[in-house]
Amino acid sequence: MKYVSTRGDTTERAFCDILLEGLAPDGGLYMPQRYPRVDAATLARWRGLAYADLAFEILSLYIDDIAVTDLCAICRRVYSRHVFGSDAITPLKSLEPGVALVALSNGPTLAFKDMAMQLLGALFEYELGRRGQTLNILGATSGDTGSAAEHAMRGKRGIRVFMLSPQGRMSPFQQAQMFSLQDANIHNLVVEGVFDDCQDIVKAVGNDLAFKRAHRIGTVNSINWARLVAQVVYYFAAYFQATKANGEKVSFAVPSGNFGNICAGHVARMMGLPIERLVCATNENDVLDEFFRSGSYRPRAAAETHETSSPSMDISKASNFERFVYDLLGRDGARVKALFEHGAFTLSPDEFARIAGFGFVSGRSAHADRVATIRDTWARQQVMVDTHTADGLKVARELRRPGETMLVLETALPAKFAATIREALGREPERPPGFEGIENLPKRFTRLPADVQAVKRYIETHVE
Ligand SMILES: *Cc1c(COP(=O)(O)O)cnc(C)c1O
Numbered sequence: 001m002k003y004v005s006t007r008g009d010t011t012e013r014a015f016c017d018i019l020l021e022g023l024a025p026d027g028g029l030y031m032p033q034r035y036p037r038v039d040a041a042t043l044a045r046w047r048g049l050a051y052a053d054l055a056f057e058i059l060s061l062y063i064d065d066i067a068v069t070d071l072c073a074i075c076r077r078v079y080s081r082h083v084f085g086s087d088a089i090t091p092l093k094s095l096e097p098g099v100a101l102v103a104l105s106n107g108p109t110l111a112f113k114d115m116a117m118q119l120l121g122a123l124f125e126y127e128l129g130r131r132g133q134t135l136n137i138l139g140a141t142s143g144d145t146g147s148a149a150e151h152a153m154r155g156k157r158g159i160r161v162f163m164l165s166p167q168g169r170m171s172p173f174q175q176a177q178m179f180s181l182q183d184a185n186i187h188n189l190v191v192e193g194v195f196d197d198c199q200d201i202v203k204a205v206g207n208d209l210a211f212k213r214a215h216r217i218g219t220v221n222s223i224n225w226a227r228l229v230a231q232v233v234y235y236f237a238a239y240f241q242a243t244k245a246n247g248e249k250v251s252f253a254v255p256s257g258n259f260g261n262i263c264a265g266h267v268a269r270m271m272g273l274p275i276e277r278l279v280c281a282t283n284e285n286d287v288l289d290e291f292f293r294s295g296s297y298r299p300r301a302a303a304e305t306h307e308t309s310s311p312s313m314d315i316s317k318a319s320n321f322e323r324f325v326y327d328l329l330g331r332d333g334a335r336v337k338a339l340f341e342h343g344a345f346t347l348s349p350d351e352f353a354r355i356a357g358f359g360f361v362s363g364r365s366a367h368a369d370r371v372a373t374i375r376d377t378w379a380r381q382q383v384m385v386d387t388h389t390a391d392g393l394k395v396a397r398e399l400r401r402p403g404e405t406m407l408v409l410e411t412a413l414p415a416k417f418a419a420t421i422r423e424a425l426g427r428e429p430e431r432p433p434g435f436e437g438i439e440n441l442p443k444r445f446t447r448l449p450a451d452v453q454a455v456k457r458y459i460e461t462h463v464e
Pocket of ligand 1: 111261262313389
């Protein structure tokens with residue numbers, strides 16, 4: 001399998017080359033040249049597989065430059081009970097008839113980001129070792145990505161992580177998850193500013209090509225194809241758990257921000273997984289809902305982005321969305337380039353009409369919906385959901401048709417977002433074993449001004 005850019009650069013690249021890169025050189029995102037089609041016989045064979053072996057089968061279709069035995073060993077090490085807490089890895093939790101949660105948040109940092117980031121950490125270590133190279137990962141986080149990346153990369157040979165976070169903006173639990181790490185290769189840089197300041201610094205460093213090369217700066221953001229393909233696996237795993245035979249169809253409801261998670265569902269559907277509909281759920285930051293309803297994509301400025309109680313979805317410019325548009329427009333790289341370089345765009349009526357054929361529908365959820373959903377699900381089913389999952393569940397219940405099986409992706413556990421749980425239920429969220437009192441552990445971080453030079457100086461003095 002070779003990879004090409006969404007913006008028309010058709011140079012063919014191998015998986016391990018795009019693994020260590022961010023954007024394609026023309027500013028596009030990497031896509032496989034074609035989607036491998038999974039036929040009925042393959043689907044039947046996969047139904048009986050353990051999660052790690054299913055992951056190996058799916059990843060093998062996209063990765064042909066890692067030895068089969070190595071890839072298999074990586075999958076078994078990553079997708080284990082030891083890392084994800086159960087043999088099912090992503091078990092289903094049924095709610096009312098026709099609705100179930102897909103538990104994706106039982107990894108080390110209690111959010112679904114672990115599903116892909118744990119694999120990414122293992123692949124980075126493998127490939128850097130093979131090349132005899134090192135990588136310094138620079139990232140910005142509002143909470144979940146940073147902790148998932150740090151827990152995936154801690155102690156890994158050849159990798160250092162420099163993670164910028166806005167001072168005082170993460171939940172106490174999220175802070176503790178990051179700052180309590182004592183590993184020498186993890187650097188928590190607390191920026192005196194907001195998330196956008198952190199993001200701007202990462203971009204400024206990325207645009208300084210000389211610095212970037214000299215210090216081998218890399219990223220772990222969600223546009224990385226390896227993260228996306230890792231997420232394809234749980235759509236298959238969930239489908240097998242929810243159905244008895246391969247003739248049946250299911251729908252997925254996905255709390256969305258950067259469009260990475262649901263884009264993996266799109267890939268699974270393109271491969272032939274029997275998915276009826278992909279339900280894109282947004283919070284008050286509803287750029288994607290607006291697009292699926294109207295065909296108009298209007299990314300918003302930071303100042304127009306609301307701070308909500310599902311903060312990991314407070315995104316107004318969905319970085320993975322370009323991948324779907326590329327497929328929607330028949331993989332016309334020149335047209336995608338024109339649309340995304342312009343920023344905002346409106347599809348023609350003919351293009352808009354094609355969306356239904358890809359199964360996408362959408363809905364929106366706001367703070368009051370979130371609180372009501374958390375309360376109602378707790379009262380009726382004694383299941384506690386986090387604020388992001390509540391957004392997905394609200395939209396799933398709203399759009400579900402009679403007879404439809406709706407699988408809602410659980411993107412985080414409630415322990416990460418205690419304030420809204422207290423508001424909805426008047427009690428503290430459940431906390432899985434091993435996380436008691438993490439707020440009291442010693443914290444390791446460095447405070448820096450919101451200044452590119454200060455961050456560059458810090459990196460220079462901490463890489464050898
Ligand atoms: C990252 C995240 C999301 C959004 O996922 P995307 O892939 O960016 O659409 C939703 N919920 C939680 C808890 C997250 O951490």
